[in-house]
Every structure is written in C-alpha cells, then in structure tokens.
Amino acid sequence: MKKELYIFRHGETDWNKENRCMGWTDVPLNDNGRAQAGRLSKTLQGTGLEIIYSSPLSRTFETAKIVAEPNNTEIMQNDALKERNNGIIEGSIPRIDFPDFDKKMDDPDFAPPGGESTNQLRSRVLAAIDDIIKNSDKKIIGISTSNGVAMIILKKFAAQEPPRTNMPNSEYYRLDWDGENLKMNETPQWLDAAYKYAASNVK
Numbered sequence: 001m002k003k004e005l006y007i008f009r010h011g012e013t014d015w016n017k018e019n020r021c022m023g024w025t026d027v028p029l030n031d032n033g034r035a036q037a038g039r040l041s042k043t044l045q046g047t048g049l050e051i052i053y054s055s056p057l058s059r060t061f062e063t064a065k066i067v068a069e070p071n072n073t074e075i076m077q078n079d080a081l082k083e084r085n086n087g088i089i090e091g092s093i094p095r096i097d098f099p100d101f102d103k104k105m106d107d108p109d110f111a112p113p114g115g116e117s118t119n120q121l122r123s124r125v126l127a128a129i130d131d132i133i134k135n136s137d138k139k140i141i142g143i144s145t146s147n148g149v150a151m152i153i154l155k156k157f158a159a160q161e162p163p164r165t166n167m168p169n170s171e172y173y174r175l176d177w178d179g180e181n182l183k184m185n186e187t188p189q190w191l192d193a194a195y196k197y198a199a200s201n202v203k
Helices: 031-047 060-071 101-105 119-137 147-157 188-201
Strands: 003-009 049-053 073-079 140-145 172-177
Touching: 003 031, 003 060, 003 119, 003 147, 031 060, 031 172, 049 060, 060 073, 060 140, 119 140, 119 147, 140 147, 147 172
Parallel strands: 003 140, 049 073, 049 140
Antiparallel strands: 003 172
16 A cells, blocks of 8 residues: 655744754744644645654644644654653753764764663664554554654655755655655755755865
C-alpha cells in the first residue's frame, strides 16, 4: 500500500525567538506560533490527512490540534517523536552560554550531561518512523514534531544531504512510501532555498 508522510515542525515559541535551546523542556507556542500553525493547517487541508502522530510536548501537540481541527483529524501521541533531550543545555543560548557546543555536537556520540546523543536520537526516531509507516492502516499520515527530529528524518530520506540548517517553524516536507522504500520525491521550497544558500557560500 502506497502512503504519504507529511512531517511538520511546530509553530514559534518565545524560546525560538530568543534562540534558546528547548529539547524536552515543555515550552508552549506563542501567539505568532499559533498563527503559523493556522497557516500550515490551511496549506495541508487539501492533502487529506487521515491521522497525525505527534510528540506529546505542548508546542507540537497544539500545532497538531490546529492542523487537525478543520477535518477533525485523529491525533495520536508518540513519545519517540519528542525533540532531542538536551540535558543541561536546555534553556540556555548555546552560542553564548556554551560556545563550544556546536563543535561538540559534531560528534554523534556526544550527549550533554543529562541528555542524549545524536545517535541515540536517530535510533529512537527512525525506529518510530519505521513502525508508523509499516504498521499504520492509514495512507496519508502527519508527523508533528520538532526541528531535531524532523532533520534526523530528512537526513535519512532526502536524495541529497541537507545543509546544516534549521527547519523553519510550521514548515513541512513530504515523504512517499511505495510499499518498500521511503523517499523524498519533491524538494520543499524552504529546503531548496537552504541548498542554494549553502551552495552560494561554498569557498
């Protein structure tokens, strides 16, 4: 059975505006984030979403509820779709408070104290996506999650290695399942712009 998977990031929070690291800290959407989620809902309304699997964090779950509202789409919470646990980094502005954070994050086995590594995040997220795509009886599926999770999925299934970037709030991409393989057949506008920007800055 062919399926479509729509992965979308939650709307803006105050910590997004302040460039603070969130992770498992439960930061709610702000008013702009709710408006962003409303626009995303209109964009996705014509896709025929049959179910949305959502991280239980309030920013992702509220985004899922806003997207689901027009068609009363079913929502199921899934703990494996939570953002990376960033431990003691959460609440900080990493480039100011932990200036060597980016360098350490290049090591996929590095875990902030109290948090998890990129490899641990990748393992739980990809296992969850594999379970959803193979075992859900729905054909058109939404995933409401956070930047780190969305980018882990993107790096696995995009035809081209994504540049080092963040997925904008309330943006999405689509993956297609042909019964055997999951892949991206169309590059979303935000990702295409990121590829072009990265290419223009190659020295």
